[in-house]
Amino acid sequence: MGKSNKNRVTHTQREEEQGKRVLRGMTIVAIILIIIMLVAYTVWA
Numbered sequence: 001m002g003k004s005n006k007n008r009v010t011h012t013q014r015e016e017e018q019g020k021r022v023l024r025g026m027t028i029v030a031i032i033l034i035i036i037m038l039v040a041y042t043v044w045a
Helices: 002-044
Strands: none
Touching: none
């Protein structure tokens, strides 16, 4: 019982870390896209 509980806790912690990494990656991609759009807008205008 104790081992299964420990495994569950570590699994949830790993999932949280993966979620944070995904969110960080999404924010980085969004920032890059915004910068590209701003640069393209300034170049076209």
